[in-house]
Amino acid sequence: MLRIISSFSALKVASYPAGVRAFSAGSVRLLQTEAQSGKKSASKKPAAIKRTKTAKAAAPKRPKMPTKKELLEALIKVPKRTTPRAFAVFMMDLAKDKTIYSGKITELAQICSVKWNDMSESERLKYHEEAKRIKAEHEKYLRQWWSTADQDLIALENQRRKRQKGSKARLIKDPFAPKRPGSAYTFFVRERMGGYKTPEAELGPELMKELMKSVSEEWKRMSAAERAPFAKTAELESARYKQNVEKYRKSHAA
Helix, strand or coil: CHHHHHHHHHHHHHCCCHHHHHHHHHHHHHHHHHHHHCCCCCCCCCCCCCCCHHHHHHCCCCCCCCCHHHHHHHHHCCCCCCCCCHHHHHHHHHCCCCCCCCCCHHHHHHHHHHHHHHCCHHHHHHHHHHHHHHHHHHHHHHHHHHHHCCHHHHHHHHHHHHCCCCCCCCCCCCCCCCCCCCCHHHHHHHHHCCCCCCHHHHHHHHHHHHHHHHHHHHHHHCCHHHHHHHHHHHHHHHHHHHHHHHHHHHHHHC
């Protein structure tokens, strides 16, 4: 068999042009070697380049792209809507003394509630004045922010918040537009809380929770006739709100 392959290949190579014969002669020798060994030679693949741990660690990491939420919030920089009241200012002032409580906010709230109730109106006055000052500065900042805010970006951010699943996201609105009035139940709660200027501070978190629970149960037991005065108040306030909105839009449209 080897002789047949050799003679046939030699005759075939002899018929090739001179430039090809040198290359084909090597092919003949390869065929002869394969026939003798009975194995087909496999062309060796180049060794794969292995990346060392050092090289992998040295490779620069791809920077994390910010999300749409982060981009919009960074561009808009929405400020907080509310400012602390007098009791909150007093609580922040008292929180500086770390020796009076263990670090729990509930414990601090109870201590502040007791101390606030023991204070006279003249002693509370400085905290009321400080709360007014903070509110005035915040309103000034809000006006400046709203006048320069990009309304197109705000519209995009509101669209993103509307599409959020789960909890209801608060939309970005004009902070100086008329505030929507509450429901009949809201006015009922206000009447029941009328004896307290700052119910959270005067009652404390635990009593406040119990009071709100009792007010809610009382509202559920009331008949439609008993709820009628509060519903009437809510209706009047709603009509007034619509008028104020129209006036506000006309004043800002010009």
